[in-house]
Amino acid sequence: MKRGTTLFLRIAVILIGIPILALCIFVVPEIGSFAAELYPDMAYLKYFVWVDLYASAIPFYFALYQAFKLLDYIDKNKAFSDFSVQGLKKIKYCAAAITVLLMAGMPLFYLIAEADDAPGIILIGMLLIFAALVIAVFAAVLQKLLQEVIHIKSENDLTV
Secondary structure, eight states, X not given: OOGGXXXXXXXXXXXXXXXXXXXXXXXXXXXXXXXXXXXXXXXXXXXXXXXXXXXXXXXXXXXXHHHHHHHHHHHTTOSSSHHXXXXXXXXXXXXXXXXXXHHHHHHHHHXXXXXXXXXXXXXXHHHHHHHHXXXXXXXXXXXXXXXXXXXXXXXXXXXX
């Protein structure tokens, strides 16, 4: 397959990663500082917020790296291989890890929303958890489907 056919998807993966990087650099420290301002007697909450959000960014970028590797496999006509199955499996685990990390951080964001009287924070957090969960389930379905396709392909190769 020509390398240019996946160029659009590579650009999309990069464009997905840039805003998250900007959020990690500019917004996450502000959210932590805001939490410390809301609860001055519990200023250490700032560090919990930072750890939770930065820790969820790590599997996000690892999943983007796996998406790049999957696009490389597609370019090299190895889309129906065990390497692709392993890549989808890693993406599934990354999405599940993001879900767990964000769910663990929801009590912190509940405290922030309660003190600031901003229920939208909870809604945004739930939306992010739901999106990560959908990606995990979608990757699991694609992984299982790809495994079945590889199995059928190997049976057909043995028949001919």
